[in-house]
Amino acid sequence: MEEALVLLEKLAEKYPEEKEAWFILAAGAGGPLIDPHKAIIYHQKWLALDPGFKAGYLFLVRDYFNLDELDNAAESARRYIEIAPDDAAAHHMMGYVHYFQGEQDSAMEEFEEALNLDRQYYDAVIGQAQVLAKGGRFAESREKLAPLLGVKMKPEHRIGASFQMGWNALAQKKPGEAEDYLKEMNKIILAGHLDIMIPFGHYTMGWAYLTAGKLTDAMREFEVILERPDPSAGIYGPVTSHYFMGIVALRMGQPDRALAEAQNLKRIADARDNRTLQAWHEDLVARIRASEEPFAELEERARKRPRFFLRAWFGWITDIPGGIPLE
The missing domain is CATH 1.25.40 (Serine Threonine Protein Phosphatase 5, Tetratricopeptide repeat)
Known part of the structure; x- marks a missing residue:
């Protein structure tokens, strides 16, 4: 992956107007390569070419989270909502801004808005479960997560729900239960290749x-x-x-x-x-x-x-x- 991104960066510098290259570079730097500083630079190059590109703002929020720059994350999330007010993901990301700022009621409202826009946006359900767990409302958190554990759900949602169930168990000082949920999560990862x-x-x-x-x-x-x-x-x-x-x-x-x-x-x-x-x-x-x-x-x-x-x-x-x- 790193070698491919090095080649892609050289190509992007030679043809800076090719915005897709900047996005791929940003996604790689901000994710598997754990370099949010570079990722933000790459995203800004893309957004300078296409200010209305929605996914760019989503990833900018993530990268600012990784730097603990919550004000910048909030600004990117607000911009995302401005250009895509009916996009569930925009409200979902704003929900996490509030979550990390300790504004749990506002976080819950944004996650709910994401679900109002898309009832199958299950990532927002996981977000709500996290808010509930953060407030010590573990029974309600488990209730939110339970439907996502079903075998008919997408692997990514089963993984996220299993992980949060494990977190809840550890927070309640139930390490054995946590291990069971995380082992199940790993089975889903392996089964889904x-x-x-x-x-x-x-x-x-x-x-x-x-x-x-x-x-x-x-x-x-x-x-x-x-x-x-x-x-x-x-x-x-x-x-x-x-x-x-x-x-x-x-x-x-x-x-x-x-x-x-x-x-x-x-x-x-x-x-x-x-x-x-x-x-x-x-x-x-x-x-x-x-x-x-x-x-x-x-x-x-x-x-x-x-x-x-x-x-x-x-x-x-x-x-x-x-x-x-x-x-």
């Missing part, structure tokens, strides 16, 4: 094991991603693996291994001049150093964590990794 999501499946299982304190199992899930690389998933799998293997190593009392994983992250980030991955590296190094300090000093350390918003290349978005017990 959704290779691009296989790293995501292992990643979420690792996250669940880490949350439950099953450190050996967590480490194994992240190691599997490195043992079975999938080119279609870009660098997303390897970099998340190195980061969280470093976190797990710290929890295991292995700072040397954690530092080695930090160096792996730095190598990947520097080779691509990727500021997002450089932030992940800096965050992991800060955690390693903090682990050597007295607990009181660690508690006082003000550190902005890198974001791990995952769009999963489908319509539902999650901020779940922010809940991982990293310390």
Whole structure:
């Protein structure tokens, strides 16, 4: 994938008026290559050629989420609604803007508006379930998600619903139930031959094991991603693996291994001049150093964590990794 995008970028620079090339570059950079800075530049080049291109605004919102630039995400979502007021996806993205801004009532209203425009826009149902779970209304969240688990639903909706069910279970301190839902999610990924999501499946299982304190199992899930690389998933799998293997190593009392994983992250980030991955590296190094300090000093350390918003290349978005017990 990376090699193809390098060639495409050269072609786009030679023929800058070919807007489709900029969109493909933006989609690749903002997704599997985890480089929202470049993705935003590419999207802006496309939108300069075609200001009415709806999907460009959708992806801009996602990329600004990845940078935690919620004001810019909100502006892109508003522009999306202006040019496509009857587009369910526009209101869906605005719903997530409100969600991440902590405005849960407004988020629920936007998700409902998306469903009013398209009753089969099930991504918005997942969004509503997330809002309910965020407010501790887990029974209502499960009720929203249950119909999406049916075998007749599209794989992406079953995956999203299973994931959120797992999140709900972990939030309620039911790790066994969470593992069951996430294992079912992985079965759906494999059955649907959704290779691009296989790293995501292992990643979420690792996250669940880490949350439950099953450190050996967590480490194994992240190691599997490195043992079975999938080119279609870009660098997303390897970099998340190195980061969280470093976190797990710290929890295991292995700072040397954690530092080695930090160096792996730095190598990947520097080779691509990727500021997002450089932030992940800096965050992991800060955690390693903090682990050597007295607990009181660690508690006082003000550190902005890198974001791990995952769009999963489908319509539902999650901020779940922010809940991982990293310390």
